[in-house]
Amino acid sequence: MEPSNLFLPEIILVASIMTIPGLYMLTETKKSFALCSNLTLTSILLFLIVSWFNPEVLSMDREVSMFLLYGHFKIDIFSQIFKIIFVLVALTVSLISSSYFDEDEPHQAEYYTLLLSSTLGMLIVASANDFLTLFLGIEISAFSSYALVAFRKQDDKSAEAGAKYLLIGAFSSALTLYGISLLYAVTGSLTFDGVHAFIDGLSQGVITGNFNEVIFISSLFILAGLGFKIAVVPFHAWAPDVYQGAPTPVTTLLAAASKAMGFIAIFRVFSFTLESVSEEWKLVLGLVALASMTLGNLAAISQEDIGRMLAYSSIAQAGYIMIAIPAMTDDAMSGAIAHTLIHAFMKGGAFVVVAGLGAVGLGYSLDSYKGLAQRSQLLALSMTVCLLSLVGIPPFAGFISKFLLFYGTLQAGLSGETWIIALVIAGVLNSALSLYYYLKIIRYMYLYEPVEAKEVVFPSSIRYISLMTILLLGIIFPLYWQSLFEICKEAAIALMG
Amino acid sequence: MLFAMLVLFSGNVEAENHTVTVTQSDDFTSYFFDPNVLEVEVGDNVLFVWGNGSHNVAQVSDSESNNYESGFYSGNPQVGGNWPLPADFTAQDGTLYYVCEPHATMNMRGSIIVGSGSLPLPEISMEFSDFPWLSYLLVFPIIGALWSISFGNTPNAPRLIALFTTLFTLIISLIVFMKTGSKSGYSLMEEYEWAPNLGISVLLGVDGLSSPLILLTGIIGPLTVIFAWEEKERPGLFFSLLLIMQTALYGVFVTLDYFVFYIFWEIVLIPMFFLIAIWGGDDRRYASIKFFIYTFTASVIMLVGFMALYFESGANSFSMIDIANSSRELSINNEAFSENFQIWVFAALFIGFAVKIPSFPWHTWLPDAHVQAPTAGSILLAGVMLKMGLYGLIRAALPVLPLGAVYFVPVMVALAIISILYGAVLSLGQTDLKKLVAYSSVSHMGVALLGVATMTELGLAGAVFMMFAHGILSPAMFMIAGVLLHQVGTREIPKLGGLARHQPKTTGIFVVIFMGSLGLPGMAVFVAELAVFIAFFQSHGYWLLLPIFGMVITAGYHLWALQRAIFGTDSEEIEMSKVHEAPWYELYPMFTIIIIAAIFGIFPHYLMDPINTACYDILIFMGVL
Incomplete structure (x- = not known):
């Protein structure tokens, strides 16, 4: 096959993005949009999984990176694994959306179109091999999600969240772009490899010149811009409002996929492109990580809204992942990749339950979780598994990814820079701190009586997805974590070159 | 393996013969062995030959001590003649110290270094x-x-x-x-x-x-x-x-x-x-x-x-x-596991284990958890879960971090003694029987921690025995609290009284369990306490009086609680007509526990033998013995 077939997922997505508005003109049945979106995402997922296990079908090799479109598009194990996650999350969102929105909810065609275009942006980010492609991918995804967040425009909170997200997103894009332009001015290149080679030469003395200040400033700008995407302190303020205000399926997309997209960008930029000038940004990233996990966990304790609490927990989780970046080793990076992946599952799984409760009209306050176990054992168990995973309690998957993360980072700390050990210890203590608010939900679900005696039946799509979450986080990942470790290690090596 | 080594050495290398002269100067001013430090290969023979004066040869434990303890001994002081050192003393690496008993204080001492001089690593x-x-x-x-x-x-x-x-x-x-x-x-x-x-x-x-x-x-x-x-x-x-x-x-x-x-x-x-x-x-x-x-x-x-x-x-x-x-190997060669590292890591592990033990000042979760837990939960919590802490300490921390452990001995001793006394005093002041048992657990596990802190075979074995004994008897104490709540309706000691007349069988079992828990000879707890206290006396001397005083308080709160709750006049606050014997499913477990506690109290060696072997191995491995 031609290498351009590797581009098939994106092509299918674009085709589908054009089809859904077409369907809108042809048919009145709203289910067709959801069906079209589900079919598209399922086929892409199947394609990605088949090509993962049989790379020779696509005449590619796991060990070797493939380049498309004049080297602007890179296919390697790192990009493929994240693409699978993005499509999986998008499929989940698409599935729960049809039960979350009523049959007569207006503008469903636009909703699914935007969902697919947001996914397209993420896939582009996963494969981007230069700053412009990266920026374009982020913007495609972000513009779609601005509209998705404000999807229920009659709802004040949704509109407010959309406005906030748009303003802050635009601001952060501008910052990123300015940082990129500074780098371009210094290096004369936009591809990651080109910038990497220039900076490498600079640090080895092949290229002369003192660009330290410029590189420091540009890395600060890029960090600020991307920091908004992954919501780390001090660029986190939008996240609680948006997570609370957006329709829950959209929040699922933001928390599980959009966050991972931000991390891909961070990994590509800091762990690869700017790797040889790590002295410039290491400490800044370490401080951001420390502040992020501590403030995130502290702020989460007092939240009364599940969306806000999970948003702050997301901020804290981003902090954990960030500690691996200053460590600059394969092991630490594979831990970071593993935790980013597993985070998508556990946050996604938690928000699916939130969406389930929202869909049957139980509301979003923590009180609505009281007595959930009496209403549905399955949903309560799924939420429990996700939350214990987020804390990092064995034997759930979150423990394993967190272990890999701390393992790699601690190794780097012990063999070199001792201040990184402090980051690991802070991470470990923060995990214990976070236990408090996660346990609060678990206690509410199992130990309290429901606030209002209301018989509810949860949609079957939510129940099936919850069952899948339990199986994945509770059984499959813990049993086969050697494979997870190997894949992440390969991805880390592919990433760091 | 020893035998194999013997065969190996005697087969390949010719065993050499060495002579040590046991003598004194003619003017009685100095008494000495000649040579006083002898280096031999494994498998060599050593012959002691008497010169002037009346002497003997007696092994002592190290270069400081004067008294023959065990090991080689040439017999009572003799004049003239010679005495060959038994062959098995030179069969493996090590250093042998010996003295002439009558003249040990006059510095008549010597040593034989066999092979590398250090004991082979087990x-x-x-x-x-x-x-x-x-x-x-x-x-x-x-x-x-x-x-x-x-x-x-x-x-x-x-x-x-x-x-x-x-x-x-x-x-x-x-x-x-x-x-x-x-x-x-x-x-x-x-x-x-x-x-x-x-x-x-x-x-x-x-x-x-x-x-x-x-x-x-x-x-x-x-x-x-x-x-x-x-x-x-x-x-x-x-x-x-x-x-x-x-x-x-x-x-x-x-x-x-x-x-x-x-x-x-x-x-x-x-x-x-x-x-x-x-x-x-x-x-x-x-x-x-x-x-x-x-x-x-x-x-x-x-x-x-x-x-x-x-x-x-x-x-x-x-x-x-x-x-x-690898810890042992690397620290002998000074490549890793430095003392500093061991101290830090031991501190990290000790915090993890001490909370589970629980030792003062990390014990505050225990009374809350115990009092609120259902009886079955308390049984598992006190019976088995509390043992995880000490088990982890002995299994996961001691063998790898011997230097760290030795460094923390004073801390462990202090925490253990405070736990014993503080737990006992708090028990004395409790009115809720379950809370009393919870604090008594703190006190009992303090005894076990004290045993570990002695770093002796007996102390360690006593600690492990205490884990078992307390693991058997404290569930019985919680069962008593559960029975009282079910059959009488309250666990508050001041509200109880005179139960013995109304449920003689049940309270009879209560009394035996209380006696076992306070350390009555014949029950398992006594064996453990005795072992720990002997070991602690050997290692720390009269500091023993502090934990012993704790034992006095222990006896006090047990007996006082018994007297107030079970005996005395009928309480006004409970309806005595409704009080009757506990059902079978509550009596049988308590009775079984009494039997088991008595078996291991009377025949402690069934348990002590395996424990001793394991503790000895661990201490040898640490290089403490």
């Missing part, structure tokens, strides 16, 4: 099993748990399944205990690969340290189930949580891999959290969350310690055996 023997006994221990309760939860809230099936499962695991535990015997090293080992790239495997094995605790877990299992026979609230979930708890506890005691150990260590928390939170008392929500957060915080610090051990050893393995071996 090896940990490992014996793999043909039959997966230990996996059965882990798997059966899980199957029982799934089976039991599938019955939901039907009253009969879950308890029968739980009883059947726990009896079955009790039998396997007994077999494991018998098969392990008092052999040195690990036996019944099994290994399953899990994540070989990281050096993580499910490595199972038992030795004399873990086999008593496996037996304890086995015994407590069916007793808990029988005692909770009439559990009405969600019995399916209740019994399956008990069984999951059992698997996790077995897991902690049989794994020899730091990572898997940690996993089981944490899994224990989850069923316990739900047991307290769903079936607990009025304040259960607070108690359960405090319990969880307290112990989780401590154990994540412990996990960082484990990872530090893993990286420092460089063995790319989480196996306790591998890490212990």
Whole structure:
């Protein structure tokens, strides 16, 4: 096959993005949009999984990176694994959306179109091999999600969240772009490899010149811009409002996929492109990580809204992942990749339950979780598994990814820079701190009586997805974590070159 | 192996003969051996030849001591003649010190350095099993748990399944205990690969340290189930949580891999959290969350310690055996495991373990958890879960970090003594019987910690024996509290009184259990306390008076509680006409416990033999003995 077939997922997505508005003109049945979106995402997922296990079908090799479109598009194990996650999350969102929105909810065609275009942006980010492609991918995804967040425009909170997200997103894009332009001015290149080679030469003395200040400033700008995407302190303020205000399926997309997209960008930029000038940004990233996990966990304790609490927990989780970046080793990076992946599952799984409760009209306050176990054992168990995973309690998957993360980072700390050990210890203590608010939900679900005696039946799509979450986080990942470790290690090596 | 070495040396190398002259100067001013330091190869012969004066040759323990203790001895002082050193004293590396008894104080001493001069490093023997006994221990309760939860809230099936499962695991535990015997090293080992790239495997094995605790877990299992026979609230979930708890506890005691150990260590928390939170008392929500957060915080610090051990050893393995071996090797060669490192990591591990023990000042979660937990939960908590802390300390911290452990001996002694006294004094002031037992646990586990802190064979063995004895008797104390609440309606000691007239059989059992718990000779706790106190006297002298004083208070609060609650005039506050004997499912477990406590109190060697072997091995391995 031609290498351009590797581009098939994106092509299918674009085709589908054009089809859904077409369907809108042809048919009145709203289910067709959801069906079209589900079919598209399922086929892409199947394609990605088949090509993962049989790379020779696509005449590619796991060990070797493939380049498309004049080297602007890179296919390697790192990009493929994240693409699978993005499509999986998008499929989940698409599935729960049809039960979350009523049959007569207006503008469903636009909703699914935007969902697919947001996914397209993420896939582009996963494969981007230069700053412009990266920026374009982020913007495609972000513009779609601005509209998705404000999807229920009659709802004040949704509109407010959309406005906030748009303003802050635009601001952060501008910052990123300015940082990129500074780098371009210094290096004369936009591809990651080109910038990497220039900076490498600079640090080895092949290229002369003192660009330290410029590189420091540009890395600060890029960090600020991307920091908004992954919501780390001090660029986190939008996240609680948006997570609370957006329709829950959209929040699922933001928390599980959009966050991972931000991390891909961070990994590509800091762990690869700017790797040889790590002295410039290491400490800044370490401080951001420390502040992020501590403030995130502290702020989460007092939240009364599940969306806000999970948003702050997301901020804290981003902090954990960030500690691996200053460590600059394969092991630490594979831990970071593993935790980013597993985070998508556990946050996604938690928000699916939130969406389930929202869909049957139980509301979003923590009180609505009281007595959930009496209403549905399955949903309560799924939420429990996700939350214990987020804390990092064995034997759930979150423990394993967190272990890999701390393992790699601690190794780097012990063999070199001792201040990184402090980051690991802070991470470990923060995990214990976070236990408090996660346990609060678990206690509410199992130990309290429901606030209002209301018989509810949860949609079957939510129940099936919850069952899948339990199986994945509770059984499959813990049993086969050697494979997870190997894949992440390969991805880390592919990433760091 | 010794024999093989002998054959090897005598076969290849000609054994040399050395002579030491035992003599004095003609003017009686100096007494000496000539030469006074002799270096010989392994397998050489040494002949002592008498010169002037009346002397003998007697081995002493080191270059300072004067008295013949055991070892070689040429007999009473003699004049003239000669005496060959028995061949087995030069059969392995080591340094032999000896004196002439009459002239030891006049510095008539010498030494023989055999080979390298240091004792050969003992090896940990490992014996793999043909039959997966230990996996059965882990798997059966899980199957029982799934089976039991599938019955939901039907009253009969879950308890029968739980009883059947726990009896079955009790039998396997007994077999494991018998098969392990008092052999040195690990036996019944099994290994399953899990994540070989990281050096993580499910490595199972038992030795004399873990086999008593496996037996304890086995015994407590069916007793808990029988005692909770009439559990009405969600019995399916209740019994399956008990069984999951059992698997996790077995897991902690049989794994020899730091990572898997940690996993089981944490899994224990989850069923316990739900047991307290769903079936607990009025304040259960607070108690359960405090319990969880307290112990989780401590154990994540412990996990960082484990990872530090893993990286420092460089063995790319989480196996306790591998890490212990490389720790010893690297620290002898000064390559890694420096004293500084050992102190830091020991501190991290000690925090993790001390919270579980629980030792002062980390004991505050225990009274809350105990008082709020249902009786079955308290039984497991006090009976087995508290033992995890000390077990972890002895198993996971001592062999790898001997220098760190020795550095922390004063801290451990201080914490142990404070725990003993403080726990006892607080018990004295409690009115709630369950709280009294909870604080007495702090005090008793303080005794066990004191035993570990002596760093002697007897002390360590006493500590492990205490873990078993307390693990048997404190559940019985909690059962008493449960019985009182069921049959009389209150656990408040001042409200009780005169029960002995109305339930003579039940209170008779109460009295025996109280006596056992306060350390009456003939019951298991006494043996443990005696061993620990003798060892502590040997290592720290008259500091012993402090813990002994704690024992006086212990006797005091037990007897005082007994007198107020059981004897005396009939209480006004309870309706005596409604008080009658406890039902069979509450009496039988307590009676069984009395029998077991008496068996091991009268025949302690059944337990002491394996424990002694294991403790000796650990101390030898640490280089303390």
